[in-house]
Amino acid sequence: MTLLAKNLTNGERELIAFRIGDQEFCVNVMSVREIRGWAPATPMPHAPQYVLGVINLRGAVLPIIDLSARLGMKPAEPTVRHVIIVTQVRNRVVGLLVEAVSDILTIKDEDIQPTPDMTSEFERTFARGILAIEGRMICLIELEAVFPHIESEAA
Amino acid sequence: MDMNEIKEIFFQECEEQLAELESGLLRLNDGDRDPETVNAVFRAVHSIKGGAGAFGLDDLVSFAHVFETTLDCVRSNKLEPNQDVLKVMLKSADVLADLTNVARDGGSVDQARSAQLIRELEALAKGEAPPAAAPVAAAPKAAPVAAAPAPVVSDDGFVPVAFSFDDFGDDDVSADLPAYDVVFKPKSELYTKGNEATLLLRDLSRLGEMSIHCNMDSLPPLDQMDPEAAYFSWKVSIKTDKGEDAVRSVFEFAEWDCDLEVAALESGDVAEATGDDLPMQPVPFDLSALDDELDAPLGVVEEEEQIAAVQEAVAAAEAASNVVQMAASASRGAASDKGAAAAAAQNNAQQASAAAPTIRVDLDRVDRLINLVGELVINQAMLSQSVIENDSNGVSSINMGLEELQQLTREIQDSVMAIRAQPVKPVFQRMARTVREIADITGKSVRLVTEGENTEVDKTVIDKLAEPLTHMIRNAVDHGLEMPEKRIAAGKNAEGTVKLTAKHRSGRIVIELSDDGAGINREKVRQKAIDNDLIAADANLSDEEIDNLIFHAGFSTADKVSDLSGRGVGMDVVKRSIQALGGRINISSKPGHGSVFTMSLPLTLAVLDGMVVTVAGQTLVVPLTAIVETLQPDAAAIHSFGATQRLISIRNSFCPLVDVGRILNFRATQANPVEGVALLVESEGGGQRALMVDAIQGQRQVVIKSLEANYTHVPGIAAATILGDGRVALILDVDAVVSASRGQSLHTETSLAAAG
Known part of the structure; x- marks a missing residue:
């Protein structure tokens, strides 16, 4: 955890990397509030398929998004080994269901490579860039792009 | 603390002062003549003026100043606060509130209105301001002679107050006036804070006769003098009927910055004090001498002299009658002082309890x-x-x-x-203003009676109550009450009464608004409903059903659309906002006797009594207020109707069955009603629906949690809550579910497809 306190100013940033299926993704640590285990969610009527429902996070009602389904992959089948990354996007707090948290990375801005042109429009809306770490490929996710529907539907 | 914060505090205090002002004026209007009430009213305006001056709110200051001047006339008994005067004052209080709001939020006020009121207030203030030289003390002596005092009628239409001479039990009222010795020694802080001894003393002089002596003994030689220090003190003897409190209240803004001693004098001392060093205006005539002469045997006094004396007496009487006015009120004040001594003590006790310490909290x-x-x-x-x-x-x-x-x-x-x-008091007070304004516009005479204004309810409920209540009050005055001529013709008091009551009943607050007007014209309502295609021309409706038609959208019975109400967005909006608060509204009307609207609201929006039910394996909470009854459907009572609709017969009436699980898309096919429980609910449209759920788990109070905070509004769901097992349960929005069952889609087709 000492890593977190270090060097956030000189172009370096901390990322939390997690796994969905055989792919790795990461988000900026600054938008992560906490990581907690899976708890059964209360399904919401008329919700998009990737919204698993809501859980009680110490008194607040927290919607849970199946990130796998949201990214257009196979819907997750939550088990006790799944984790929820509680993230804050603008004023809303949303839980992301992922398979496991794998790493905390400290990277420089220049380490982020642009997403290749070949990817489809769909992937490019979520992917801010890709990282090459120890021979692995990790996709940096743009959280704002994951939940734009919340804003539009509220209107 | 920056200026804006201070300003915010000032406006908060203004609100309190305005409330105090209005309730004080209303008390005066109800015949309360307690000097303390007048003082409270005066203080309220004075404080607003003072604060506004500090912030350079000139409009506010100038209006408050005129208002204050007029109130001062009332305070010093120069102006009798009768109904007409109070009407102007209540309007002025409204304008003062408007000006305060404008000062805070921007916008503009009706300049013409405030200018008009300023004129009226000034007229009142000038109207009976007696000649400054005429001392009050002389009047009582003059009064018995002025057997038929010429009523003093001023150009400003001042209505003289009838008074009885019996009030003057004692000839020598002035001797009865309690006297006080006031020693006033300002400290230098008084001056540094911008107070001025002269002004304080001038205020003091308004209380009654006084003599004043300035003590300059402590004034050092010029070379030792500190220009900013305070060296003078004043010794004042004052005779006033307003009591020691009034004397002290003159210094109330300065009391920390001066040494103040107020001592009541024995009557013997008074005579001495007044006799010795009162530099008062001399009494222009001595009636006691006159009395003696008149009483003296005719033989002793020359006839001419007698005539002259009588003429003199008449002249004196006429002069005196000018002051009789104020003498009357003064003596009345004195009389009520004695009579109300006990009441005053009680008042003090009340004030003590009202002034329990409070704090402001975010x-x-x-x-x-x-x-x-x-x-x-x-x-x-x-x-x-x-x-x-x-x-x-x-x-x-x-x-x-x-x-x-x-x-x-x-x-x-x-x-x-x-x-x-x-307490609901602030909202009720605002209604008083609404009533006044609408009564003015419509030319009706209306009295608002409020009851139970100390009934307490959650602040959110209070805030949201004002709008529907204003609307209903408008309706009650505009549509409910008849014009005065009509009322008299119907054998009623020309003045209509609108009554607003609040009370607690079984964990809810019940607010009742009743008027003694004409009641609902059912024929007209029915015809209107037929015209607007709300009901069939041959529909058979009970009186109650007809009354409830006014809650339908687009319904207005006023013959012509007025500025006030009758734009057809009336009662349905009211009903919806009451329902949005989790409340219900009912009407009962008696033709010729008026209508009663009854609203029942939850005491808080933070918790809710709900029935916990199971639907398709999910736990839902249905607000208890929506549920009329629950029943176990019988297979024989279920009737299919068309392709998908089913009806349930309850005591020979048919009610559509709504499968909650299907509406919320929790299951793909309709459940078998016989295996579940039906909740009979009443919804917005007034119609009943039977909501099908799988089982009832029980009843409990739940804490309402917002879904919108982190997610978004979900159609058919009002909010969420957390149950004892820590899981989130959804609270059903009964109205939305019912309207969805009418065929209106709960949600867009695309997301249904996505969810399916």
């Missing part, structure tokens, strides 16, 4: 506390549940402790909720 902080207590309640329920699950005996000491914890949390919850609870 609403956010209170809300946070309420949230935390909500958590505590949930946690405590979770704890009990897990203890019960793990403890098979059920009589362990843990259980005992848990029970106590439960009681404690309940108590904490109640106390925290009480913090948010506020």
Whole structure:
């Protein structure tokens, strides 16, 4: 955890990397509030398929998004080994269901490579860039792009 | 603390002062003549003026100043606060409130209106201001001679007050006036804070006759003098009927910055004091001497002299009658002083209790506390549940402790909720203003009677109550009450009465608005409903059903659309906003006797009594207020209707069955009604629906949690809550579900497809 306190100013940033299926993704640590285990969610009527429902996070009602389904992959089948990354996007707090948290990375801005042109429009809306770490490929996710529907539907 | 914060505090205080002002004026209007009430009113305006001056709010200051001047005339008994005067003053209070709002929020006020009121106030102030030289003390002596005092009628239409001479039990009222010795020694702080001894003394002089002596003994030689120090003190002897409090109140803004001694004098001292060094204006005529002459045997006095004396007496009497006016009110004040001594003591006691110490707290902080207590309640329920699950005996000491914890949390919850609870008084007071304005516009004479204005309810409810209530009051005055001529023709008092009451009833607040007007014209309502295609021309409706038609959208019975109401957005909006608060509204009307609207609202929006039900394996909460009854459907009572509709027959009437699970898309096919439970609910349209759920788990109070905070509004769901097992349960929006069952889609087709 000492890593977190270090060097956030000189172009370096901390990322939390997690796994969905055989792919790795990461988000900026600054938008992560906490990581907690899976708890059964209360399904919401008329919700998009990737919204698993809501859980009680110490008194607040927290919607849970199946990130796998949201990214257009196979819907997750939550088990006790799944984790929820509680993230804050603008004023809303949303839980992301992922398979496991794998790493905390400290990277420089220049380490982020642009997403290749070949990817489809769909992937490019979520992917801010890709990282090459120890021979692995990790996709940096743009959280704002994951939940734009919340804003539009509220209107 | 920056200027804006100070300003914000000033405006908050203004609100309180305005409320104080209005309630004081209303008390005066009801015949209260307690000088303390007048003082309170005066102080309110004075404080607003003072604060406004500090912030350079010139409009506010100038209006408050005129208002204050007129109030001062009332305070010094120069102006009798009769109905006409109070009418102007109440309007002025409204304008003052408007000006305050404008000063805070921007915008503009009706300049013509405030200018008009300023003129009226000035006229009142000038109207009976008596010649400054005429001392009050002379009047009572003059009065008995002025057997038929010429009524003093001023150009400004001042109505003289009839008074009885019996009031003057004692000829020498002035001797009866209590006298006070006031020693006033300002400290230099008084001057540094911008106070001025001259002004204070001038204010003091308005209370009654006084003599004043300036003590300059402590003035040092010029070379030793500190220009900013205070060296003078004043010794004042004053005779006033307003009591020691009035004397002290003159110095109330300065009392920390001066040495003030106020001592009541014995009557013997008074004579001495007044005799010795009163530099008062001399009394222009001596009537006691005149009396003596008149009483003297005719033979002793020359006839000419007598005539001259009589003429002199008449002249004196006429002169005196000018002051009789104020003497009358003065003596009345004195009389009521004696009579109301006990009452005053009681008043003081009331004030003491009203002035219980309070603090201002940010609403956010209170809300946070309420949230935390909500958590505590949930946690405590979770704890009990897990203890019960793990403890098979059920009589362990843990259980005992848990029970106590439960009681404690309940108590904490109640106390925290009480913090948010506020009396409905401010809203009711605002209604008084609405009534005045509408009565003015419509030319009707209306009296608003309020009851139970100290009934407390959650602040959120109060805030949201004002709008529908204003609307209903407008309706009541505009449509409900008849014009005065009509009322008289119907054998009623020309003045209509609108009554607003609030009371607690079984955990809810019930607000009743009744008028003694014509009541609902059912024929007209019915015809209108037929014209607007709301009902069939041959529909057979009960009186109650007809009355309830006015809650339909687009319904207005006023013959012509007025500025006030009758734009067809009336009662349906009211009903919807009341329902949005979790309340219900009912009307009952008696032709010729008026209508009564009854609203029943929850005391708080933070908790809700709900029925916990199971639908397709999910736990839902249905607000208890929506449920009329629950029943176990019989197979024989279920009738298919068309392709998908089903009706249930309840006591020979048919009611559509709504499968909640299907509407919320929890299941793909309709459930078998016989296996479930039907909740008979009443919805917005007034119609009844039977909501099908799988099972009822029980009834409980739940803490309402927002879904919108982190997610978005979900059609058919009002909010969420957290149950004892820590899981989130959704609270059903009964109205939305019912309207969805009418075929209106609950949600867009695309998301239904996505969810399916």
